[in-house]
Amino acid sequence: MQALHFGAGNIGRGFIGKLLADSGIKVIFADVNEKIIDLLRSQGSYRVKIVGDNLDLVEEVNNISAINSKDIDGLIPLFTQVDLITTAVGPNVLKIIAPTLAQGILARLAQGNTRPLNIIACENMVRGTSFLKEQVFAHLPQEARASAERLIGFVDSAVDRIVPPVQADEADPLLVTVEAFSEWIVDQTQFKGEIPTIKGMEKTDNLMAFVERKLFTLNTGHAVTAYYGKLKGYRFVRESIEDPEVKAFVKAVMQESGAVLIKRYAFDPQAHSAYIEKILQRFANPYLTDEVDRVGREPLRKLSYNDRLIKPLRGTLEYGLAHQNLMRAVATALHYRNEQDPQAQELQHYLCAKGVRATLQKYCELQEEGLIEEIAAIYHEIK
Ligand SMILES: NC(=O)C1=CN([C@@H]2O[C@H](COP(=O)(O)OP(=O)(O)OC[C@H]3O[C@@H](n4cnc5c(N)ncnc54)[C@H](O)[C@@H]3O)[C@@H](O)[C@H]2O)C=CC1
Numbered sequence: 001m002q003a004l005h006f007g008a009g010n011i012g013r014g015f016i017g018k019l020l021a022d023s024g025i026k027v028i029f030a031d032v033n034e035k036i037i038d039l040l041r042s043q044g045s046y047r048v049k050i051v052g053d054n055l056d057l058v059e060e061v062n063n064i065s066a067i068n069s070k071d072i073d074g075l076i077p078l079f080t081q082v083d084l085i086t087t088a089v090g091p092n093v094l095k096i097i098a099p100t101l102a103q104g105i106l107a108r109l110a111q112g113n114t115r116p117l118n119i120i121a122c123e124n125m126v127r128g129t130s131f132l133k134e135q136v137f138a139h140l141p142q143e144a145r146a147s148a149e150r151l152i153g154f155v156d157s158a159v160d161r162i163v164p165p166v167q168a169d170e171a172d173p174l175l176v177t178v179e180a181f182s183e184w185i186v187d188q189t190q191f192k193g194e195i196p197t198i199k200g201m202e203k204t205d206n207l208m209a210f211v212e213r214k215l216f217t218l219n220t221g222h223a224v225t226a227y228y229g230k231l232k233g234y235r236f237v238r239e240s241i242e243d244p245e246v247k248a249f250v251k252a253v254m255q256e257s258g259a260v261l262i263k264r265y266a267f268d269p270q271a272h273s274a275y276i277e278k279i280l281q282r283f284a285n286p287y288l289t290d291e292v293d294r295v296g297r298e299p300l301r302k303l304s305y306n307d308r309l310i311k312p313l314r315g316t317l318e319y320g321l322a323h324q325n326l327m328r329a330v331a332t333a334l335h336y337r338n339e340q341d342p343q344a345q346e347l348q349h350y351l352c353a354k355g356v357r358a359t360l361q362k363y364c365e366l367q368e369e370g371l372i373e374e375i376a377a378i379y380h381e382i383k
């Protein structure tokens with residue numbers, strides 16, 4: 001079996017590509033980064049370093065090749081050969097690759113290929129593959145849509161593994177360092193044809209519970225660790241979470257979002273509490289060098305209506321639950337500054353020009369007057 005994977009970055013190489021290759025699948029990486037593509041192509045392998053307590057393991061990933069995703073003439077024929085397409089390009093890039101996917105699907109259909117093809121977006125996003133499907137279908141002519149609907153599975157997934165950006169290693173530029181923990185959960189109801197057997201890919205018919213559990217616990221807590229840590233002058237996630245004040249706040253936020261998850265999905269409260277503790281330990285992994293600016297990147301996305309801060313906050317309103325810490329988390333995120341991050345720049349310009357209430361309305365799409373007032377008051381108090 002062959003798979004085409006878009007995005008040969010941290011998650012592409014350190015998580016999804018590795019699981020696929022470890023399962024005997026030939027992986028073709030497609031990326032816009034010419035340097036990475038050249039190296040992957042010429043070496044035909046790369047190394048993954050797995051770190052944790054009593055663990056310092058280097059594993060080699062073989063049976064791979066690579067192509068520049070701008071090389072359309074080379075890329076499109078691959079769509080007729082593979083049985084699986086995965087992505088780890090970042091949520092904002094899905095709409096950029098959608099026209100290419102549509103072109104590839106058309107080439108496959110034109111060839112009369114009736115083998116099922118499954119596409120899985122592995123992004124920090126609720127139902128990211130369904131979003132990708134909408135984008136792809138927008139580029140398909142009407143007459144191709146019924147066949148695509150019948151033959152192409154768009155499978156949503158939840159991905160969890162902390163993979164910080166690669167430290168420049170001249171001797172081995174492809175090396176990625178990952179934590180031992182990993183969780184990849186796919187919606188088994190969305191596959192077309194036989195579900196491929198991939199070691200480390202778990203199937204469920206209740207994906208939303210897993211997506212929200214991960215996004216509104218790990219990602220919520222991580223974002224708060226980043227934003228509060230940044231405010232306190234820390235550079236690394238580990239430094240931030242080791243500050244008892246930060247840790248207590250992050251835990252309180254995760255407990256508030258956890259109360260929503262427990263109510264919504266009937267999770268066992270004790271098991272959820274253990275899940276939170278495990279995540280706090282993962283943030284403090286001394287072997288990972290992870291910067292608060294990576295975890296806090298793109299704050300407008302992280303502050304959006306369905307993302308890791310606002311959706312749990314909305315959940316607390318829905319169920320009448322405590323949300324003091326989630327409001328403070330949003331107010332803290334609004335203070336995020338990073339001159340290298342265009343979204344952080346836009347956030348600060350808008351805050352400066354229009355104020356906090358308008359910012360909460362525009363970017364978080366909050367409408368509840370009382371809530372907006374309370375967050376604004378906390379924001380100014382933090383200032
Ligand atoms: N790093 C982590 O710990 C985790 C990240 N994620 C999610 O995985 C996704 C990828 O994240 P990372 O691997 O950390 O980012 P990354 O920045 O390391 O990798 C993204 C890759 O996509 C490539 N890319 C950009 N535009 C492209 C295009 N048009 N065509 C093909 N490739 C393109 C980039 O060159 C880069 O190599 C994101 O959605 C992220 O939220 C999910 C779980 C863990």
Ligand SMILES: O=P(O)(O)OC[C@H]1O[C@](O)(CO)[C@@H](O)[C@@H]1O
Binds near residue numbers: 161
């Ligand atoms: O990748 P995003 O959505 O920008 O957010 C960073 C988050 O993703 C992760 O890299 C993996 O889930 C976390 O480490 C972090 O919370």
